[in-house]
Amino acid sequence: MRINIKLAAGFPLSRLESTFHGIETTRDENNTHTVRLTKSEVTADRDFELTWSPVPGNEPHAALFSEQWAGDNYSLMMVIPPHQEGQGGALPREMVFVVDTSGSMHGASMGQAKAALKMALSRLAPDDRFNIIQFNSSTQALFGRAVGASPRNLARAEDYVDSLTASGGTEMLPALRRALTGEKELDRLRQVVFMTDGSVGNEAQLFEVIEQKLGASRLFTVGIGSAPNSFFMTRAARLGRGSFTYIGKVSEVRSKMKALFNKLESPVLADVEIDWGEDVQVDMWPRRIPDLYMGEPLVLAVKGEVDGKTVVIRGRSGDKPWQQRVTLHGGGSRGGIRLLWARKKIADLMDQKARGRTEDEVRHEVLVVALGHKLVSKYTSLVAVDKTPSRPLDQALIGKNVPVQLPKGWSAEKVFGSMPQTATPALLNLLLGVLAMIGSWMVSVFGKRNRKNVADEVRHLNGEMYR
Incomplete structure (x- = not known):
């Protein structure tokens, strides 16, 4: 690489x-x-x-990168809110921790998940409520519902975390449904922290559940291991109006989880809106701006003339209104901005399927953008044909197994399974089974031959009797 x-x-x-x-x-x-x-x-x-x-500074950082293409103006707008401690008022929370204990989490990944869970438990305030849900081939919750963060409940939770082991398949859907099911109390922030390597194949179904069940909850994904499914976790966090955190080694669990919980404990900047002014026409993506947390950038892709314009960013921090006026400039002209705008628009359009739009509607709009900007999408592809010979024509094709590079820290035995390595008669039983199948086939073949010979003899005797 x-x-x-x-x-x-x-x-x-x-x-x-x-x-x-x-x-x-x-x-x-x-x-x-x-x-x-x-x-x-x-x-x-x-x-x-x-x-x-x-x-860091007390004023918002803003940058605007622009590109002109085919007569249109495209811009990538990034605004980082000022670093201000103590905005709004902190509210008690309901924290739901979901941890993947499937076979692909074996080894270092499981150690990282346990360390992250223990740090999360240590950050809970006495007024908070919490629960832990684990999933592999089945789903199991520590408590029937969220409980108070009392010393007794926290001690029980730590013992539960210590007992977690990695094995089995990755049935994420029941765990996700259970985590997002629950009524949000008006005086509480409901935050779901989902720790997994994302080793799943039914992403579309999971996205639909997030969109349908999210409600007032917020979903924060934590990627565990050396090669997590970043596509799934990034998009799940976007639909869940949260954020994605990646933990690749045990030594960074403390710093990454500390940064995440510093954000979660900070007042939320919710209901974010951009006031572009009456004379500015823009096509902005994503349309639904996510919640912002302290130190997190706001990144928007815009089609329209916005360079040098002053915009107003409004939101709600805790129970108080928040507003900043920002002049957009500073990044200069860059190639490829139109492609970033197109990719963000395609991603948002694909998310709209989970919000109830039909496949045909989404497909039509995606095709217009993807073909217009020559981008690969679910409905478009680019095919390259290489006609250069890779072997002499007089040589036959040779087939063989190609070794696969597993992500660092993965165990092939835990992920794919293996023959038992202990003193069991597994190999003997397998051999006896094969021999039994061969014997059955031989009996069937020779039985048919014997029946045919008997029939021939009967016909011969009948012929002699009537001759």
Whole structure:
């Protein structure tokens, strides 16, 4: 695997790091950072994660990257709210922790999940309520419903976490339904933290359940392991109006979970709206702006003339109104902005299927965008045909098994299963079964031959009698 990145954030950075790979960075006079791997080639057995943050300040950071294409203006707008402690009033919460204990979580992933759960329990306030749900081939909850975070209940929860083991399949749907089912109390924030490697194949069905059952809850996904299903967890968090956190190694559980719970404990900026002004016509995606948490950026893709415009961002922090006026500039002109706008629009259109729109309606609108911008989607694909011979024509094809690179920390035995390695007669039983099948086939064949011979003899005798 080789990686070469150019990062133009639009404002000064205080931090630029790679979590799992060694990197080298340089910065030019335009404040553009070039990032390369320290090693020329590395094994592709885990995700590459690049994290960065702006220099903190009391004013909102804003950047606007623009592109003109086919007579239209496209912009990528990023606004980071100012760092202000103590906005709004903190409310007691109902926390539902859902943990994946399927076979793919065996090893380091299970250790990370346990450490994350214990940290989450330690951050609960006395007025909070909580529950723990685990799932593999079946779903099990620690309590019948959310209970108070009393010392006795927390001690019981820690023992429960210690007893968790990874085995079985990944039946996520019942666990997701159970976690999102529940009436939100007016004086509480209901937050669901879902810890998994996302090893599932029914994403569309899961997205529909999130859209239908979310209500006033908020869903926060935590990716566990070296190669989680980032597509599923990112989109699930977007539909759940939460955020996605990735934990790739045990040593970062504390820092990543601390950052997540600092956000969850901070007042929510909900009901976010953008006032573009009466004279500005824009096509903005995503249409439904997610809740924001302290230090989290607001990223919007816009089609329309907005460079240099002043917009008003409004929302609600706790029980108090929040408002910021921001002038959009600073990023300059960049190629590819139209493609980012198109991808965000396609992603939002695909989400609308979970909200009740028909397949035909969504397909028509996606095709218009995807074909117009030459993008791959569920309904469009790009096919490349290479006619260069890869072997001499006089040589026959040879088939063989190709080894698969498992993600770092995965156990093939736990994920795919294996023959028992203990002192059991499994191999003997398998051999006897094969021999029995061969014997049955032989009896069937020779039985048919014997019956045919007997019939021939009878016909011969009948002929002699009437001759």
